[in-house]
Amino acid sequence: MKEEQRLPQIAANTIRQHHMFKQGDSVLLGVSGGADSVALLVFLRQMSPQWGITLRVGHVNHRLRGEESDGDEKFVRALAQRLEVAFVSGSFDAKGEAKAAGMGVEEYARLRRYQFFRQWAGEKGLIATAHTLDDAMETVILNLARGTGVRGLRGIPYVRDRVIRPLRDCTREQVEAFLREQGQPFRTDSTNLTDLYHRNLVRHQVVPVLRQLNPGLSRTFQGLMNQMTAQWQMTEELAGKAEKDCALPNGRLARQKLLGCPAPVRQNLWLRMLEQKNITVSAKTVEELERLAVQGCGAVELRRGLRMRASQKELWLEQEEQPVPSFGTPWINLPEKGSLLLPFCAGKKIRLTVLLEKQGISPEKINNKDLKKRLDYDTICNAVLLRTPGPKDSLRQRGKDNDVFFLYRTGSRGLSGGAISKMVVLEDCHGVVWAQGLGAADRCQVTAQTSRILYIEVLEDVG
Numbered sequence: 001m002k003e004e005q006r007l008p009q010i011a012a013n014t015i016r017q018h019h020m021f022k023q024g025d026s027v028l029l030g031v032s033g034g035a036d037s038v039a040l041l042v043f044l045r046q047m048s049p050q051w052g053i054t055l056r057v058g059h060v061n062h063r064l065r066g067e068e069s070d071g072d073e074k075f076v077r078a079l080a081q082r083l084e085v086a087f088v089s090g091s092f093d094a095k096g097e098a099k100a101a102g103m104g105v106e107e108y109a110r111l112r113r114y115q116f117f118r119q120w121a122g123e124k125g126l127i128a129t130a131h132t133l134d135d136a137m138e139t140v141i142l143n144l145a146r147g148t149g150v151r152g153l154r155g156i157p158y159v160r161d162r163v164i165r166p167l168r169d170c171t172r173e174q175v176e177a178f179l180r181e182q183g184q185p186f187r188t189d190s191t192n193l194t195d196l197y198h199r200n201l202v203r204h205q206v207v208p209v210l211r212q213l214n215p216g217l218s219r220t221f222q223g224l225m226n227q228m229t230a231q232w233q234m235t236e237e238l239a240g241k242a243e244k245d246c247a248l249p250n251g252r253l254a255r256q257k258l259l260g261c262p263a264p265v266r267q268n269l270w271l272r273m274l275e276q277k278n279i280t281v282s283a284k285t286v287e288e289l290e291r292l293a294v295q296g297c298g299a300v301e302l303r304r305g306l307r308m309r310a311s312q313k314e315l316w317l318e319q320e321e322q323p324v325p326s327f328g329t330p331w332i333n334l335p336e337k338g339s340l341l342l343p344f345c346a347g348k349k350i351r352l353t354v355l356l357e358k359q360g361i362s363p364e365k366i367n368n369k370d371l372k373k374r375l376d377y378d379t380i381c382n383a384v385l386l387r388t389p390g391p392k393d394s395l396r397q398r399g400k401d402n403d404v405f406f407l408y409r410t411g412s413r414g415l416s417g418g419a420i421s422k423m424v425v426l427e428d429c430h431g432v433v434w435a436q437g438l439g440a441a442d443r444c445q446v447t448a449q450t451s452r453i454l455y456i457e458v459l460e461d462v463g
Contacts, residue, residue: 007178011043011166020164021126023052027164028121029128030113031057031080033072033187036130038079039175040167042184044128045083058120060113061091064105065190072187090116102304106197111278114163121162131156131165134172137221138202145202147283149267150235153228155221171218239268252316255296266290273317279303328387334380334454342386344458350386350424351457372439377452379444381428389425395435396442424458 014020021027029044031037041057048055057080061073073089080087098108117127136155143152158168167175179186195201211217242265246257258266270289279302288300292310299309305320327345334340339353354377426434433444436458440446446453 006181007039007167007170007174008043008046010170010174011040012047014158014169015164015166018158018164020159020166021051021053024054026054026056026122026125027128028056028058028117028125029085030117030130031059031076032189033059033075033079034130034189034192035179035186036132036135036167036172036175038184038186039178040128040130041079041083041085042182043178044166045085056086056088056120058117059087059089060116061089062094062109062113063091064094064109068190072189075187088120106199107280118162125162127163129163129165130167132167132170132172132175133218133222134203134207136168136225137218138199138207140221140225141202141206142198145198149283149286150228150232150264151268151271153224154232155225155228157229169222235264235268238262238265239272242266243269243272248314250314250316252314255293255310255313255315258315259293263290266293273308274302277302277306277317279306329385331383331385333382334377334384344386344424345388348424349459351459353455353457355453355455356451371446372437373456374446375426375434375440375444375454375456376446376450377454378450380433380454381430384426384428384433386424386426389423389432389435393425393432393435395425395432395438397439397445426456 027044029037029041031041041055044053044055057076059073059076061069063069073091077087077089092112094109094112095105097112098105101108103111114127121127140153140155146152156165156168158165191197192200195204207217214220242258242261246253246261246269248254253269258269261269267286267290270286274285285300285302289308292298292300292308293315296310296312299307299318301307302317307318307320309316309318329342329344332340332342334352335354337354339351342350342352344350423436425432425436430443431441433441434456
């Protein structure tokens with residue numbers, strides 16, 4: 001019977017096969033204190049002189065388990081010192097920050113953990129994590145349960161960006177056998193013994209049943225993941241071409257061209273867009289995005305403040321801007337002539353200038369942007385105020401087609417609520433008469449009969 005390979009042989013072969021690093025590379029190891037990451041640290045420390053790489057250990061304390069979390073940090077620090085490897089650590093309140101961000105603790109903790117790793121590794125350094133074959137198998141099962149396509153059946157990639165996974169072909173059993181050989185203790189996360197998280201539920205309840213059906217389950221999944229990776233790479237190449245074909249100058253996607261792509265390629269484009277925003281995508285989300293593309297209208301909420309929106313011609317990601325606090329001046333009397341300079345907010349000042357029509361430039365010689373700053377002075381009530389817009393504000397302006405009147409409200413013209421809240425509006429006793437960037441209400445627009453003009457300037461960062 002053929003003797004099964006040990007961890008050092010398997011990991012070394014994985015590193016060579018996937019060209020994970022070269023002589024002189026700097027590698028940041030993410031070490032939690034658990035068996036997998038401790039085994040990776042011990043193995044790479046033994047091989048680093050031969051391979052000519054520089055190692056550093058990074059530990060993130062999520063502050064989820066009180067004294068136990070602090071004990072993990074002390075353990076990893078002491079181990080790094082014993083192995084004479086540089087150590088760096090950081091901490092954050094995973095539970096509190098995840099709640100504030102409207103995300104699950106597992107997902108948020110992973111994102112923040114990698115933020116630490118990237119910061120410590122620097123622009124050119126590599127990041128090594130200790131994901132094993134068992135981890136990859138569990139990921140596939142979780143993806144199947146949530147709903148997935150080919151992408152989710154690849155498991156955990158060997159290399160992605162600057163992240164490498166040398167233990168990706170090693171089983172958990174091989175990891176623990178290596179640590180016993182080395183006489184190296186490790187920490188056990190008490191939450192791993194419970195079914196508190198979905199991954200633990202798969203590990204404790206699902207995998208044992210599947211192993212009864214197939215004792216060689218890990219290697220069977222390995223073959224599946226390799227096949228799916230090859231198929232995904234082919235789809236990636238097609239998606240790269242489609243992304244260029246569908247891209248518009250404004251950063252959006254051309255809807256009809258997108259609908260003309262094969263479904264797997266189109267779904268790949270969704271995943272690319274969402275991955276850039278660090279969004280974990282389920283099959284349900286992809287189905288909603290597909291339906292959105294077919295309908296050509298509406299939006300799909302991806303997370304708080306971020307949605308995918310569609311029109312008949314385009315699809316795009318829309319990030320909701322945070323509104324600035326509302327602000328307004330007291331009621332003021334318009335000057336009969338000359339200028340009035342008013343402090344506003346956020347470094348803004350507003351200048352109101354009264355001009356005789358014959359002193360101004362004739363409307364046909366004024367560009368559209370400047371026309372939006374001019375009102376018929378005599379159509380405005382004497383008392384006015386300047387403020388940021390409110391949710392019920394409207395500005396009635398004459399449309400270009402068949403003299404139709406259009407009503408502009410918050411969120412119209414493609415403007416988000418955050419963008420509108422940064423505007424300035426002028427109000428008199430009858431309502432809003434002017435809005436920054438949109439111009440005058442219909443009743444206050446400059447005409448051939450105008451004798452006096454109120455010219456409005458919004459001055460940014462005026463001292």
